[in-house]
Amino acid sequence: MDDELRERLGRKTAEAHRRLWSEREGESHGGGRRPEPGQLFLLRSTADHEIEWLLVDISAEGFWIVPADTVPLVGPGDLVVSDTTVGPLTVRCAFGLSLPLGRLETSLRTGELGTSALEEVRALCHALRDGKPHGTPAQADVARDPDYREWAGVLASARSAALP
Numbered sequence: 051m052d053d054e055l056r057e058r059l060g061r062k063t064a065e066a067h068r069r070l071w072s073e074r075e076g077e078s079h080g081g082g083r084r085p086e087p088g089q090l091f092l093l094r095s096t097a098d099h100e101i102e103w104l105l106v107d108i109s110a111e112g113f114w115i116v117p118a119d120t121v122p123l124v125g126p127g128d129l130v131v132s133d134t135t136v137g138p139l140t141v142r143c144a145f146g147l148s149l150p151l152g153r154l155e156t157s158l159r160t161g162e163l164g165t166s167a168l169e170e171v172r173a174l175c176h177a178l179r180d181g182k183p184h185g186t187p188a189q190a191d192v193a194r195d196p197d198y199r200e201w202a203g204v205l206a207s208a209r210s211a212a213l214p
Contacts, residue, residue, distance in 0.1 A: 085154040088168040090118060090136065092158040099208035102160050104141055106168070106175055113154055116146040116175065117208060121201050125193040126185030129174050133164030143174045143184075145205045150214055 085091070090102045100119065107114040118139040124130055127144025163171070177184055185193075192198050 083156060085113065085156060085159075087172075088163045088165070089159055090134070090139075090161045090163070091115075091154050092160055093153075093212050094155075094158070095211045096208040099204055099211070101205070101208055102136075102139075103154075103212070104139075104163065104171065105154060106146065106172055108151075111148060112151050113149045114146060114175070115149055115154075115212075116171070117142045117205055119201075119205075123192050123195060123198040123201060124189060125198050125202070126183075126189045127174070127178055128189070129171060131163060131167040131170065133167040134161055136161035141171050141174075142205055143171060143178055145209050146175055146178075147209055147213060149212070153214065 085105050085108070087105050087107055089105050091105065093103055096103070101117045102119070103115040104118045105113055105115055118141045120138070121140055124140055127142065129141045129143060130138060131141055132138045174184060193202075
């Protein structure tokens with residue numbers, strides 16, 4: 051991964067942490083509201099991974115979340131969304147996981163997606179869970195890129211760290 055990309059990721063992470071501390075001081079994001087689909091969160095267990103987690107769905111079993119980041123490489127199972135309160139993000143639907151209810155802390159909320167962006171993400175997540183292939187030939191090419199493969203390793207590590 052090149053230095054410019056690492057620097058951008060570092061800046062985005064720092065911005066998310068600033069929003070987090072502002073929220074804790076009661077300045078933004080309505081701390082205390084229950085988690086809702088479309089909201090972005092940091093997880094304590096993945097704080098070192100420079101990603102946020104998007105709450106996609108809530109069921110009786112728990113939260114379905116997927117990682118979101120600012121890495122511009124878009125492979126199969128990824129979706130770029132710009133309708134967010136934090137700027138454009140790449141949502142990594144192929145790396146989704148289920149968390150038990152109560153595992154998302156409202157004090158670690160960092161932003162949210164617009165309704166249409168959330169619906170796009172949900173559609174892709176459902177397609178992937180149903181085993182439907184997703185991606186363009188260009189996205190398949192990106193999946194072979196060494197930088198993308200390195201980032202996919204970071205995402206897999208974050209996913210493992212987030213699992214209960």
